[in-house]
Amino acid sequence: MVVAWVREETTPYGGSLVDQDGLWKKVIGELFEDFLLFFVPELHAQIDFGKSPDFLDKELFQEIADKKKGRRFADRLAKVRLKNGKEQWILIHIEVQSKKETNFPERMFQYFYRIYDRHQEKIVAIAVHTSPSKNAIPDRFTYDYLGTQLHYMYRNYQTEAYSDEELEQSDNIFSKIVLAAKALYQTKDEEHQRYLFKRKLMRELIRNQNYTRTAVQAVFHFIDYLLQLPDAYTKQLSEEIRSMIRKETELMELYNKENASPTIKNVFDLELEKGIEQGIEQGVKKVVLEMLRKGTSTDFIAEVTHLEKDEIEKLREMLQ
Incomplete structure (x- = not known):
């Protein structure tokens, strides 16, 4: 069993709220293999992705509950097949941390022992923090009282630790998700910079022939809702993306309007x-x-x- 925690809070923009935890839950489900390859490549190498993972989120939500009033989080629970033929659970608790919490290591341990006690499975715990802060975040929980000691460590990642250049050069499409997560803070008060970022990233995704259209649409959906723009910029972006897609041979036919992100839906509407x-x-x-x-x-x-x-x-x- 693998447990990945990612913590996130809603962020206001232009009078609306961004459901970040919902976006992370959705994109991890759609780009599950890429998510693991990006953060835990050694685990990714053990999984047989020829068999689709079964997501059992309802069971996870029932078993692991944070009693703190008002806390919001999303969950992913996947059952996968390893290359050795064994069945393995991968439990992802999406709790993207946007601010420092002194009790975070303790909560990481609490989730660990609850899962271990219930299922008696080996657990790899992963914490992913999207805070723009470069300050080190604790990667362990320790307990020492009258001779009773506990030392618990987990995998700890910060999106801020990845440079923009590193993410731009990466072939893993999930690197673009991390890049967008960083851009949320980098362009917080810069509408034009956010527009330029989205335009550049969308252009690169469209032109990259190594990515499936399904994967591209998943990233488009994530960045479109995460990095919201004023109406004028949204319209301008759709016009530019429309012009680009129409130049590419039959690209319009490769996009599913029903599952398209707002920008791509606007492109279809503009075409009509x-x-x-x-x-x-x-x-x-x-x-x-x-x-x-x-x-x-x-x-x-x-x-x-x-x-x-x-x-x-x-x-x-x-x-x-």
Whole structure:
């Protein structure tokens, strides 16, 4: 059994709340293999990913409960098959830490012994912190009282420990999730910088032929909701992404509109809108040409169609 804890809090932006724990839960489920490969490659090497993991989140939620009032967290419980044929549980408690808590190591131990006591499984515990702070976060819990001692350590990772350059150069698509998590704080008060970051990352994901469209859509969904933008920037981003996707051969057909992120949904809507506009434009041109053939005056056509007179004259020249 593997336990990965990631702690997260909702973050306000533009008057709305970002459900970060929900986003992490979703993206870890969709990019489960990439998540493990990024943080725990030695564990990843033991798993047979030819067999899809079974997620049993309801069972996890019932068994592990934080009694502290108001605490929000997401959970992932997966049952996988190892390459040696054995069945193994991977338990992920998503609790992305955004601020320092003195009792965090103790809580890590409490989750450990609850799981161990219930299932008697070997457990690898992982803590992932998304705080922008570079201060070291404790990776152990110790207890020493009248000769009774306890020393518990767990895997500890901080997104801030990964440089932007390292994440940009990584081939693992989950590195882009970590990069976006860092950008949440880096662009907190810089709307234009956030827009530039999203545009750059989306362009790179679209152009990278090594990533499946399903994986790309999972990352798009994460960064679109995590890194929210004002409406004007959102519209501009959709226009630019639309222009790029249309240049790539048949890329539009590779995106599933039903599961698309807001930006990609806007791209589909823009395509529909432009298609309707083009259809109307072609229909108007046909009507104008027919009116010109019948000798209708330019002034009358302009009054009826609301076209500029120079446009009508260009159509007249086409007939001649």
